[in-house]
Amino acid sequence: MKPLYLLKPVAILLFIFLFDKIFFLPAVKEQTVVWYQIEPLIYESRDDLLNVITEKYPLYNREKKTGLILGTSRSGAFKCDEISGQIGNAVTWNFSAPLAGTAWHNYWLHRILDKDIKLSYVIIEADPLLFTNEALTYPLTYSFDTKYVLANLDLSLFGNDPEKGFSFDAAETFFLKNSFALYKYPFNISHIKENHKEIMIPGENNTIQITNGIKFKENYAIKINEINRSKFGSIPNDIQMPVTPEMLKKDALNSFIKFGLMNFQASTTQTRLFRNTLETLAKNSIPAVIYRPPMTYELDELVRASKPNMAMIADIEKMVADMKIKYPASQLVYMDLQNDKDLKCRTFNDSYHLSGICYDEVSSILTKKLKSAFLLQQ
Amino acid sequence: MRFTTLSFLLFFLVVYFIYWNTASRRKLLLIFITSLVFYAAWSIPFMFHFLLIVAINYYFINYRYTTNSDRRFNWIIGLNLANLFFFKYFYFFLLFLLDITGLKIFAADEFNKVLFDRTGFTHIILPLAISFYTFQLIAFQVDVKRNLIKEQPSFIEFAVFILFFPQLVAGPIVRHSEFFYQLKEIKPDEKQIMTGAYLILLGLVKKILIADNMGSYITNTFQNPGAYSGISSVLAIAGYSVQVYNDFSGYTDIARGLGRMMGLELPENFNGPYLSKSLSELWQRWHITLSTWIRDYIYIPLGGSRATPFRSSLNLIATFTAAGAWHGANYTYILWGLAHGLILTLERYVTFPVPGSKTLNRLFTGVKVFYTWSVFTLLIILFNSPDIQRAWDMTKMIFTAGDGIEMKNRETILQLLVLTFILNYFQKNDLQNRLFLKFKWTGLVIAGLLCLFLLGRFAPGGSTFIYFQF
Numbered sequence: 001m002k003p004l005y006l007l008k009p010v011a012i013l014l015f016i017f018l019f020d021k022i023f024f025l026p027a028v029k030e031q032t033v034v035w036y037q038i039e040p041l042i043y044e045s046r047d048d049l050l051n052v053i054t055e056k057y058p059l060y061n062r063e064k065k066t067g068l069i070l071g072t073s074r075s076g077a078f079k080c081d082e083i084s085g086q087i088g089n090a091v092t093w094n095f096s097a098p099l100a101g102t103a104w105h106n107y108w109l110h111r112i113l114d115k116d117i118k119l120s121y122v123i124i125e126a127d128p129l130l131f132t133n134e135a136l137t138y139p140l141t142y143s144f145d146t147k148y149v150l151a152n153l154d155l156s157l158f159g160n161d162p163e164k165g166f167s168f169d170a171a172e173t174f175f176l177k178n179s180f181a182l183y184k185y186p187f188n189i190s191h192i193k194e195n196h197k198e199i200m201i202p203g204e205n206n207t208i209q210i211t212n213g214i215k216f217k218e219n220y221a222i223k224i225n226e227i228n229r230s231k232f233g234s235i236p237n238d239i240q241m242p243v244t245p246e247m248l249k250k251d252a253l254n255s256f257i258k259f260g261l262m263n264f265q266a267s268t269t270q271t272r273l274f275r276n277t278l279e280t281l282a283k284n285s286i287p288a289v290i291y292r293p294p295m296t297y298e299l300d301e302l303v304r305a306s307k308p309n310m311a312m313i314a315d316i317e318k319m320v321a322d323m324k325i326k327y328p329a330s331q332l333v334y335m336d337l338q339n340d341k342d343l344k345c346r347t348f349n350d351s352y353h354l355s356g357i358c359y360d361e362v363s364s365i366l367t368k369k370l371k372s373a374f375l376l377q378q
Numbered sequence: 379m380r381f382t383t384l385s386f387l388l389f390f391l392v393v394y395f396i397y398w399n400t401a402s403r404r405k406l407l408l409i410f411i412t413s414l415v416f417y418a419a420w421s422i423p424f425m426f427h428f429l430l431i432v433a434i435n436y437y438f439i440n441y442r443y444t445t446n447s448d449r450r451f452n453w454i455i456g457l458n459l460a461n462l463f464f465f466k467y468f469y470f471f472l473l474f475l476l477d478i479t480g481l482k483i484f485a486a487d488e489f490n491k492v493l494f495d496r497t498g499f500t501h502i503i504l505p506l507a508i509s510f511y512t513f514q515l516i517a518f519q520v521d522v523k524r525n526l527i528k529e530q531p532s533f534i535e536f537a538v539f540i541l542f543f544p545q546l547v548a549g550p551i552v553r554h555s556e557f558f559y560q561l562k563e564i565k566p567d568e569k570q571i572m573t574g575a576y577l578i579l580l581g582l583v584k585k586i587l588i589a590d591n592m593g594s595y596i597t598n599t600f601q602n603p604g605a606y607s608g609i610s611s612v613l614a615i616a617g618y619s620v621q622v623y624n625d626f627s628g629y630t631d632i633a634r635g636l637g638r639m640m641g642l643e644l645p646e647n648f649n650g651p652y653l654s655k656s657l658s659e660l661w662q663r664w665h666i667t668l669s670t671w672i673r674d675y676i677y678i679p680l681g682g683s684r685a686t687p688f689r690s691s692l693n694l695i696a697t698f699t700a701a702g703a704w705h706g707a708n709y710t711y712i713l714w715g716l717a718h719g720l721i722l723t724l725e726r727y728v729t730f731p732v733p734g735s736k737t738l739n740r741l742f743t744g745v746k747v748f749y750t751w752s753v754f755t756l757l758i759i760l761f762n763s764p765d766i767q768r769a770w771d772m773t774k775m776i777f778t779a780g781d782g783i784e785m786k787n788r789e790t791i792l793q794l795l796v797l798t799f800i801l802n803y804f805q806k807n808d809l810q811n812r813l814f815l816k817f818k819w820t821g822l823v824i825a826g827l828l829c830l831f832l833l834g835r836f837a838p839g840g841s842t843f844i845y846f847q848f
Contacts, residue, residue, distance in 0.1 A: 005568045006398050008819055009575045009639065010391070016826045168385075176384045182834030253783065263601045 023181035034191035035199070035213030038220060042097050042235070043142035045224040049233045050111060053093055057117050060091050066117060067092040070105035070277075071125030072135075073235075074293045074353055078123075078363055080232035086367035087121065094233035097143075099259075101135030101267070102126065102274035103165060107148055109277055113284070121370050122281060122288040128303070128312040129352070131270040132260040140174045141184055149174050152273065165273040243349065245298075252298035252351045264308040266315075274316075278323040282330030287374035289366055290320050291335040299351040300338060331374045340365065379419045381632045382586055389416070390636065397640060398566060405564050406534045409640070413541035417506065424505045428541075431461060435515050436536050442522050443530040451523050455516060462512040465505055470707035507547045509704055511540055513671055514551055520675055527554050535561055544636035548629050550647045551667040557642070564641040569815065574638025575822055576814040577631045579829045584628030584801070586837045588794055592621040594838050595787045600762050603772035610785035611775045617791045618762050619755040620798045623652065626665070627805070650806025652799055655746035657718065657753055658725050663806075672701050691726070695719035705761070710769055714760035721753060 001007055022028055033040060053066075060066060067083065067090055069075050076096035084090040095108045105124060112119070129135060153171050154164035166174075177184045195213035203209035211219070227235060243251075256262050281288045292313065295303070303309045313336075320334040337343055342365055345358035354362065379386045393412045400408050418425040438454040441447075463471075469486050476484035490501050518539070521527050531539070531554075539557055540546075599606045599614035606614070630647040637644040651664035661669045673682075680693040695716065702715015759776075763769035774780065785791075804810045814821070 001395070001398055003566060003568070006566055006571060009571065009822075010394070012575070012819070012823050012826055013391075015823065016830055019827065020830060172383050172385060179384065180830070180834065182830050183837070186835040187831055188835060257598055257783075262598050 017180075020181050023185055023187065029185055030214060030217070031192050031195060032185050032187055033217070034188070034194050035216045036194075039098050039138050040142045040185075041217065041221055041224060043100075043138055045221070045228060046095060046097065046108065046143070046233075048225055049093065049095065049228045050108075050115070052228050053112065053117060054115050056091075057115075061118065063089070065090040065120035067121040067123070068109070068112065068119055069094040069096055069123045069234075070100075070108065071096040071123070071293075072100050072130065073098045075123070075125045076235045077353070077356060077359055078234055079359065080234045082360065083123075083363050083367055084232075086364060087370065090120065092232060094231075096125070096233075097138070099129075099135050099138055101130040101132065101139065102270045102277065103136060103267075104139040104143060105130075106165070106273040106277045106280075107139070107144055109280060110148070113280070119284075119286045121374070122286055123366055123370070124277070124288055124290045125293055126274065126290050126316045127292045128261060128264055128266075128309045129259055131266040131274070131312055131316075132264065133267045133270075134258075134260040136170060136173075136267060136269060140170060141177050144174055146175075146178075152276075154268075154272075162272060162275075165269050165276060167267075167269050170267075170269045248296050248348065248351060249298045252296055252302060255299060255351045256302045261303065261306065261309055264306060264312065266308075266312055271315075275319055275323075278319060278332060279327075282323045282327035282332060285329055285331060287331035287370060289333050289335055289369050289373070290316070291366060292316070292338055293352075294337045294340075294343060294346060294354060294362075296348050296351045333369060333373045335366070335369055337362065337365065379416060381629070381636075382582060385419075389419075394639060402564055406538050406561060409538045409542060410534055413538070413543040413546060416543040417541070417546065420506045421503075424503070427505065428507075428511070431458070431511075431515070432537050432540050433533075435519065435540075436533050438519065439522055439530065439536065448523050451519065454519055458512050458515050458519070462508055465502060465508055467703075467707045468502055510545075510547070510549050510551060513668075513675075513704075514540055517551070517671060517675060518554060521554055527558075531558060542637075542642070544633040544640070545644050548626070548633075549665075549667055550630060550633065550645045551671050552644060556645050560642050566641055570638045570641065570643075572819060572822060573811060573814045574635045576810075576825065577635030577638065579635075579822075579825050580810065581628040581631030581633075581635060583829060583832065584624040584631065586628075586833055588797065589621045589625035589628060590838050591836060592617050592624070592791070592794055595785065595791060596621070599785060600768070600772070601764065603763070603768050603775055605782050606775065607782040607784055608775045608777075608779040610783060611772050611780075613785050613788060613791050614772075615755050615758045615762075615776075616795055618758045619652070619751065620791070620794050622758070622762075623648070623798055624801070627801075648805060650802040650804075652751050652754075652802045653747055653806050654750045655743060656725055657721050657750055660750050660754060661718075661722070668701065668704075672697050676700055691723040694723050694726075698722065709766055710760045710763055713766075713769075714757055717757050717760065 023032065057066065064084075065087065067087060069078055069080070069083070069092060073096065076094060076098070078092075078094060078096075080092040080094050083092045095105070095112075097104065109122075149166055149171050152165040154161045154167060156164070195217075198210055198212055199216060200208050200210055201216060224235075227233065278288075278290075280286075303313075317334050317336075320332050324330055324332055343358075343361060345354070345361045347355040347358055349355050379389060389412075393408075397405060397408055397412075414425055414429070417428055434457065435454060438450055441450055469489075472484045472486055472489060475481070482488055486501075493502070494500050518527070518536075535558065538561065539552065539554065542552075542557075545552060596614040596617040599610055600618070603611060603614075627648045634644045634646065645667055647666050647668075649663040649666065651660050654660035654663055677693055677697040680696060681689060682693060683690045685693065696719070698719030699712060699715045702711045702713070702718070705711045705714070759769050759772050763772060775782065817825075
């Protein structure tokens, strides 16, 4: 290419691209990802969880039913052994993660089924939050894989192929995040400083432990791996946070705005992949309860006043009903826990998250539904 | 393909390599093909539609040159306007009829049902770039009629002029005199390539870092003005003045940067507009190619300033009302244009006294700059509100200092506002180009790295350019 200066912009771009790769190195990531950002650790730990299931499944399969929970941090708090006990002769695995939307659930459902793991029951969380573009942010950054994104990429003329999930924009974001380290793990000097500061965290037996951010992350990663083995992926939260009605009211509005519910518009990617999830469950005759989790009264008021949100809730129920009509042998049931009179415990840590003390009752309601609606065959 | 995407980066890298390894005489064909590919990435059927419009326009140009007759001039102008009207204003026209008559047959949903039953299409889609390419086509046809274009261009030259992908989607609206002479021989120039790369980086920073982030802070306020406080509404409109400048100026920078990297110079669209001392001056510095277009093809043909003062004022108001309508098929845009026309007319008759002392003069300049920016920003209520009702709600909130949700990110909004004025200063005094030439290639490496760090840290989800919707 003559003259040679024409190559200079390309050479600069190449240099910047290669320089960026330094920030993918584990030793560098350890410094740049701030200790309180635990989402990458949780999302990335799900590969380990799948390895645990794959390893243990041959043993369990002979004796027990295998169940799956797919949700956000709200479902992450379910105690798997409790659910397994309520179902009876079962082992339940929890593939929930913070702000993980329906696309992410679809991804893990397919990865698990691709390992020839026969599922006896599935509990899936579904409300408008999981259908937002906000709920795609973490999965696009810390999860999915190229094969899945390409297989589900909508390349139709006007982006309206109902069989495909990922819009071109969503796929672009995925590839951008995986091509440029600084886009996936942004560089912030204050984060590096935070990681080396002393922090105090609750230790065992009501003690306070002094550590630093780097060690906290190391220990947290080890803890998640242990949890994958001992608690089957759950991250139960037994803490009852002291909240006042004023705090909950303020939090309701903040959450309503922050998570994209104020101007709610369902993401095409999330909606199509949710439909695909339902279809996969229906085709494989896997019993599933699709549930709308409870929220605070203050947040529910905002949701009720919002036509797009209410339309989405109705749509979710309709999608389940339509799937049952399409596949009469399917075993899908929808439950709206927000309006369920059986759920008495309604103590919240924030607008979205029930206190840990309520989870026994919630899991009991869900498992009762599973058992009464379906014959849980092995 | 948006300029700020990975797919566009890969597309342009391939184009750049092939382009500069292609003989000069074949470059036009390459631009033609790659521009079609660029448009087809959005929609293949509409690429054919676009090509057909270009071909029909060329047919009429050819007729004019071979027969020297303007008999068919009105036909081609009418066809271009009809094309624009059908795709862009049809639903607005239905809404207008519905508002006037109250008859349900004029409801968009009813029309769409019939459209779907008869054709299988769910609605009329707005073709990408239609507003921009229509204006460019009309300008060319008028210039041919006015004998301003002596030499008939070849089809390829004409097609490249209209289709050139860096400026295709949202301008600048290019005139023949600014572009054709460059097509005779396209040669690389080191300074041009280098400053082109700098401009692309600057555009990315303006668009992604400033405009996209600002959009995420303020969108909710425009969508739900009744819920937000008066102060939040003021911050929202100030924020939008930041967003729209950085979005559009950023896009123009990228477009011009891409053009320069292909050896072609595109006109600047902004010249420090927020440092203008009157709305009249602002329109000489804001979306320059649009304002010169409406001056040359609407205002002057209507009589311009050569008519009586009353008629001249009407011409100005009509021109800007049309400019408002060009921006979008909504009453709000028309009112926005009308408001600008009225204020511009008022400015003709109201003159501010010039203070004697230098200090007072400087102070007064500051007041005038503040006045201009404030008027422009207040009228943003009409420009960016989804409908008249919400525009009214926002106006009420601002002027009654209403209570409501307090917007977060206040400090960031104000910081970005200050940064925007600094960028305006750099632009107005051509400082950015001087800096590019001073720091050369080494500076570009550092700028590239800085850009990467900043974009990685601060880039939000990413959104389309505001002017793409027009």
